[in-house]
Amino acid sequence: MSIQAEVELLRRVPLFANIDTSRLKLLAFTSERLSFDAGAVLFREGDRGDSAYLILNGKLDVVVNSPKGEVVVAHLGANNIVGEMALLCEMPRTATLVAIEPLDTLKIKKDQFLQMLRDIPQMPLEIMRELAVRLNNVNKELSAAHAKLRAAGLE
Amino acid sequence: MATHQSLYSYIWRHSRRDQLVIVAIALAAQPFYFLTLTLPKLIVNGPIQGKGFDTPDATQNFLHIWLPTLDGGGWTLFDGFALERIPFLFALSFAFLALVGFNGFLKFLINTMKGRLGERLLRRLRYDLVDRVLRFPPSHLRKTKQAEIASMVKDEVEPLGGFSGDAIVWPVFLAGQALTALIFIFTQNFWLGLVTFTVVLGQAIVIPRLRKPILQLGKMRQLQARELAGRVGEIVDGGADIRVHGTSNWERAEIVRRLGKIFDIRFEIYQRKYFVKSLNNFIAQVTPFVFYAGGGYLAITGALDLGQLLAVIVAYKDLPGPIKELIDWDLQRQDVEIKFNQVMDQFHPDGMVTPAMQAPGPRRPLKEQIELKNITAIDDAGFTLLDDVDLSLPLSQAIAVVGAAGSGKEALGLLFARQVALKAGTMTAGEHDLLTLPEAVTGRSFGYAGPDAYFFPVDLRENLLYGLRVSARDGSTTDRRTRETLRAGNPGYDADADWLDYDALGTKDPKAIADRIVDTLTMVGLEADVYNLGLQSRLDPKSNSEAATRIVEARLALHERLSAPDVAHLVERFDPTVYNRNASLAENILFGASTDAMLQPANLPQLAHFKRVVAEEGLEQHLIAMGRSIAETMLELFRDFPADHPFFDEFSFIPASELPLYEQVMKRAKTDGLTYADRAQLSVLPLRYVEARHRLDLITPQIRERILAARRTFAETLPDALKPRISFYEEKAYNTAASLLDNILLGRVSYGVAQAQERVSSLIREVLDQLDVRDLIIEAGLAYNVGAAGKRLTTMQRQKLGLARALIKEPDVLIVNGALANLDDQQKSDVVDRVLAHRKGRATLWVLTKEDLGSRFDRILHFDHGRLVDDRLLQGVREAAQ
Known part of the structure; x- marks a missing residue:
């Protein structure tokens, strides 16, 4: 796949929806195109994070270690960014990512990602918006869970 | 500072026999020299002018040998042959020729002997100096600048070699000549003799005095030059720190100041030297003035015979030469003497190790436990390092030494390396006094690894086995x-x-030694490093054709393995008929490796043969088109970035400084006005382009065919001069210019496949292990040159190598003194475990940086403020003892 095709894919990512074509091209050009076989691990929970991945094609499982063993908490597919939290917060990976079918990604290195945040004014805004959406979702789930617990008489 | 012998006693002691022989030959040569001078007179006066040949058949006796007798007559030893005039002329002429030849031979003999004597003495002196460096006490070594020592051994003693040949024979000879002339003058006229003698005496007193400051200046010059050498050495050693601090200009200023000083000194030397020279000449000319004025007056007034005066003047002509040379010789003597004393002073510190301590000797394994009694040690500044330490060390225990930094634990380790000065105490093993045991014994019995081991600029293997070169x-x-x-x-x-000490290795078999090396490397965790160095190294197939064959076999096996579908996408092989998407365009045309700078892919545009191939294959317009496309993309992507943006270095095909230039080029391209230079600018851009990495979709099928054609033409039409410099990729041939890794891979690891590098590495390891080629790679890695002071290794690798070097000797006692400081905790604990397992039942003394590894040992010593405060056996050992 060429840079041009990658740019088309990037355009479909909500985070990049409003960003100039030339900036997307730059993102594609400066990041590494990386493919994973089915079953390959992108990174493991607890690893030090040095890059984020943009899924171009294929699907992966987000796996978290719990007292009951490994639990798949999400399936993610094309147009999702994964692993960016570790880049923003300097913390270890919070989950393990496993490709469940052949996976095509763009690997965005930490320095590059932060550089882009500085260079492209829209990007921090987009990221904030995205994170706010996620936080909102988590809040909703949390209150739903609270409600369930309360209904079960556990709180 | 200990005293040393003087220059003359050194020369006399080590060369008196040769000196006396030379003087004897020189003296024996004098009569023949005298004959050479007198023969011409005899030839002219006798056969040529006819003196003594008054009648045509008159004869003279040739080779008439007689001794003078007291009454002025002669006592004939040999009558000689009676010869007529013409035969006599030829006889004398040939005698002259023979004498000239003989004199020349004697001169040659004397000069050769002098030269040999001088070189021998210089060799002896240089050896003595280095021998002394090897025996310097540790405290003096720490103060010594290596460049200064080197300049003394190399340059400053050099004049001594030339001088020592002339040290005795030359003054004897010159003084003899001068004395003869002087005596002759005295016999002619006492007063003129006295005048001459006074002038000569004055010369001999005044000139050396005037020269004294010159010698002092010479001494200063020598010191300054030596310090300059030291400073230059520092600049080299401290190069990295100078750059880090940006202080290169301070260093420049410092050097400039020193050079200025040296200039001043040298210039002053010149001024004084030439003043003395003119004065000397003047005095020499004053004497004839006295002869002409005074002697002339005496001759006119009849007090002196005119013939006598002329004889004196003629005799005086012979005097200034030898006197002047004698004075010059004396100057040289003083100069050499000063240099000699200066150098010797530096090589006579107190506390030198005695030669007996370093005498070669047999291996004497320690048998009894080591006893330390009342050990008190101090450092250079006089601080107490160890305070009254008593300790018994059985030869079977693994002992950990712990404590805070500076607690004395490091000093305990250094004690075994003889690097601390003892103030009191004894250190014995049975009847052996460990403090006076020769180094040939301690060197084998003790293996010491400190935090900053020194390595010699030879290969890894030599450095590893360095400690096994004890037996002379x-x-x-x-x-x-x-x-x-x-x-x-x-x-x-x-x-x-x-x-090599094969006794210590326990084997002479190369294979067993290789295994021992690998085991030791593995123990200290250096095996993987050596393996990787080996993969990166090149092999000379001429000297090692079997290895080359095995590498090619490994390649074929790897390629076989890589044909499996699950791994096929990891590597793109170099196939002569296929464009390699994971290699750059230039590499695709070159399709080979070279160690020559001009045949590197980046330098191809300057290569005439490459230009010709591009033109012949009609590739230029394609390259320009691709260049335009790349330039367009780069301008689009990077136009708005500031010039110092990190992206330029990392990603851009065009450096920031050239961006405006390409902007202009692209403008002209749109209006179809590309100049010749523009075309060149554009056509170089795609050469670095790697399709799989840069993903600009530039390599169309049509271009691919063109490039493959260019690849063929490049190889087929390669000029003969370039042929030996490039080695093309061939599936079944070893590539001499490529590293072992590239040879095994013969392809490129694919871009864009997750963990491809790691997976390929492990596949290679697998294949090499299967084919048993791994030892070959290790062998190649061991041939890696570690550079000056081991600087081509990382600090971690140096520390591991230092430990390995001590381990492979299998010493009675292994002392590890902070030798693994730069390893992380996991590595450290692995190495400790492996080493202790290997040395089970033998003495190991390990000074630990952190206490937590202590539990792996038999016994823990705890130091605090130089005192041994706690000494306890660990559980397992106590139980076993009960």
Whole structure:
């Protein structure tokens, strides 16, 4: 796949929806195109994070270690960014990512990602918006869970 | 500072026999020299002018030998042959020729002997100096600048070699000449003799005095030059720190100041030297003035015979020469003497190790436990390092030494390396006093690894086995070289012999030694590093064709393995008929490896042959088109970035400084006005382009065909001059210019496949292990040159190598003194475990940086403020003891 095709894919990512074509091209050009076989691990929970991945094609499982063993908490597919939290917060990976079918990604290195945040004014805004959406979702789930617990008489 | 002998006693002691022989030959040569001078007179007066040949058949006696007798007559020893005039002329002429030849031969003989004597003495002196460096006490070594020592041994003693040949014979000779002339003048006229003598005496007193400051200046010059050498050495050693601090200009200023000082000194020397020279000449000319004025007056007034005056003037002509040379010689003597004393002072510190301590000796394993009693040690500044320590160390225990930094634990380790000065106490093992045991014994019995081991700029293997060169190997005394060595007072060791101590290794079998090396490397965690260095290294297939064959076999096996579908996408092989998407365009045309700078892919545009191929294959327009596309993309992507943006270095095909230039080029391209230079600018851009990495979709099928054609043409039409410099990729041939790794891979690891590098590495390891080629790679890695002071290794690798070097000797006692400081905790604990397992039942003394590894040992010593505060056996050992 060429840079041009990658740019088309990037355009479909909500985070990049409003960003100039030339900036997307730059993102594609400066990041590494990386493919994973089915079953390959992108990174493991607890690893030090040095890059984020943009899924171009294929699907992966987000796996978290719990007292009951490994639990798949999400399936993610094309147009999702994964692993960016570790880049923003300097913390270890919070989950393990496993490709469940052949996976095509763009690997965005930490320095590059932060550089882009500085260079492209829209990007921090987009990221904030995205994170706010996620936080909102988590809040909703949390209150739903609270409600369930309360209904079960556990709180 | 200990005193040393003077220059003359050094020369006399080590060369008196040769000196006396030279003086004897020189004296014996004098009569013949005299004859050479008198023969011309005899030839002219006798046969040519006819004196003594008054009648045609008159004869003269040739080779008439007689001794003068007291009554002025002669006592004939041999009558000689009676010869007529013409035969007599030829006889005398040939005698003259023979004498000239004989004199020349004697001169040659004397000069050769002088030269040999000088070189021997210089060799002896240089050896003595280095021998002393090897015996310097540790405290003096710490203060010594290596460049200064080197400049003394190399340059400053050099004049001594030339001088020592003339040290005795030359003054004897010159003084004889001068004395003869002077006596002759005295016999002619006492007063004129006295005048001459006074002037000569004055010269001999005044000139050396005037020269004294010059000698002092010479001494200063020598010191300054030596310090300059030291400073230059510092600049080299401290190069990295100078750059880090940006202080290169301070260093420049410092050097400039020193050079200025040296200039001033040298210039002053010139001024004084030439003043003395003119004065000397003037005094020499004053004497004839006295002769002409005074002697002339005496002659006119009749007090002096005119013939006598002329004889005096003629005799005086012979006097200034020898006197002047005698004074010059004396100047040289003083100069050399000062240099000699200066150098010797530096090489006579107090507390030198005695030669007996370093004498070669047999292996004497320690048998009894080591006892330390009342050990008190101080450092250079006089601070107490160890305070009254008593300790017994059985030869079977693994002992950890712990404590805070500076608690004395490091000093305990250094004590075994003899690097601390003892103030009191004894250190024994049975009847052996460990403090006076020769180094040949301690070097084998103790293996010491400190935090900053020094390595020699040879390969890894040599460095690893360095500690096994303890037993001296002597050269054969029938060998000419050895005999000469001994004559110059050097020891007859033979550096070309095999010095390895196979007893310590326990085997002579190369395969077993190789295994031992690998085991030791594995123990300290260095095996993987050596393996990787080996993969990166090149092999000379001419000297090692079997290895080359095995590497090619490994390649074929790897390619076979890579044909499996699950791994096929990891590597793109170099196939002569296929464009390699994971290699750059230039590499695709070159399709080979070279160690030559001009045949590197980046330098291809300058290569005439490459330009010709591009033109012939009609590739230029394609390259320009691709260049335009790349330039367009780069301008689009990077136009708005500031010039110092990190993206330029990392990603851009065009450096920031050239971006405006390409902007202009692209403008002209749109209006179809590309200049010749523009075309060149554009056509170089795609050469670095790697399709799989940069993903600009530039390599269309059409271009691919063109490039493959260019690849063929490049190889087929390669000029003969370039042929030996490039080695093309061939599936079944070893590539001489490529590294072992590239040879095994013969392809490129694919871009864009997750963990491809790691997976390929492990596949290679797998294949090499299967084919048993791994030892070959290790062998190649061991041939890696570690650079000056081991600087081509990382600090971690140096520390591991230092430990390995001590381990492979299998010493009775292994002392590890902070030798793994730079390893992380996991590595450290792995190495400790492996080493302790290997040395089970033998003594190991390990000074730990952190206490937590202590539990792996038999016993823990705890130091605090130089005192041993706690000494306890650990559980397992206590139980076993009960």
